[in-house]
Amino acid sequence: MIDKIFYNYSHIDCLVRESGNSIKEEFNPDIILAIGGGGLIPARILRSKIDVPIYVVTISTYDENNNPIKEPRIIQWTDFSLLKNKKILIVDEVDDTRKTLDFLIQKLTITEKINPQNLGFFAVHNKIKEKEISIKELNIEYYKSGNDVEDRWIIYPWD
Numbered sequence: 286m287i288d289k290i291f292y293n294y295s296h297i298d299c300l301v302r303e304s305g306n307s308i309k310e311e312f313n314p315d316i317i318l319a320i321g322g323g324g325l326i327p328a329r330i331l332r333s334k335i336d337v338p339i340y341v342v343t344i345s346t347y348d349e350n351n352n353p354i355k356e357p358r359i360i361q362w363t364d365f366s367l368l369k370n371k372k373i374l375i376v377d378e379v380d381d382t383r384k385t386l387d388f389l390i391q392k393l394t395i396t397e398k399i400n401p402q403n404l405g406f407f408a409v410h411n412k413i414k415e416k417e418i419s420i421k422e423l424n425i426e427y428y429k430s431g432n433d434v435e436d437r438w439i440i441y442p443w444d
């Protein structure tokens with residue numbers, strides 16, 4: 286048996302909108318930074334609750350031939366020069382190993398010199414499992430997940 290769990294659009298929509306209310310109260314970002322592709326639809330739903338611009342970066346853990354790679358690679362980056370003092374909420378569909386997230390936060394804080402106090406993260410689902418890095422070690426200002434879920438392969442409605 287393949288251990289998969291399916292979520293539909295209506296479930297995702299509810300989770301993101303509910304989370305949006307708390308994110309607005311607790312972090313109140315100036316911009317949403319979606320991680321493509323999985324973060325794109327959640328980011329757009331979130332904007333219905335938090336009406337701020339959406340920026341996008343795309344990072345992959347696969348090479349051009351779809352083989353897994355050790356170090357994530359950037360497919361698309363964005364211009365952060367005008368965002369130095371903005372509060373940025375990173376959005377993704379799933380908090381899995383945190384490998385991509387850790388890579389992105391390093392790039393933002395070290396290369397782009399963004400203050401970690403201006404960084405928050407939201408994932409629709411957080412898988413309960415051993416992670417590459419703890420939330421505390423991510424060293425960001427704010428963390429939220431829509432739901433903590435078992436470590437099973439999730440099939441999203443856009444998959």
Ligand code: G4P
Nearest residue numbers: 321322323345346379380381382383384385386437438439
């Ligand atoms: P993390 O830092 O956000 O935890 O990501 P990690 O590097 O662990 O994840 C690698 C890729 O695996 C990501 O996709 C992530 O979205 C995807 N992934 C992890 N668990 C699941 C799952 O249960 N279901 C689905 N559908 N995807 C999962 P990616 O390379 O960014 O691709 P995509 O977002 O364009 O699909």
Ligand code: MG
Nearest residue numbers: 321322323324
């Ligand atoms: Mg993803």
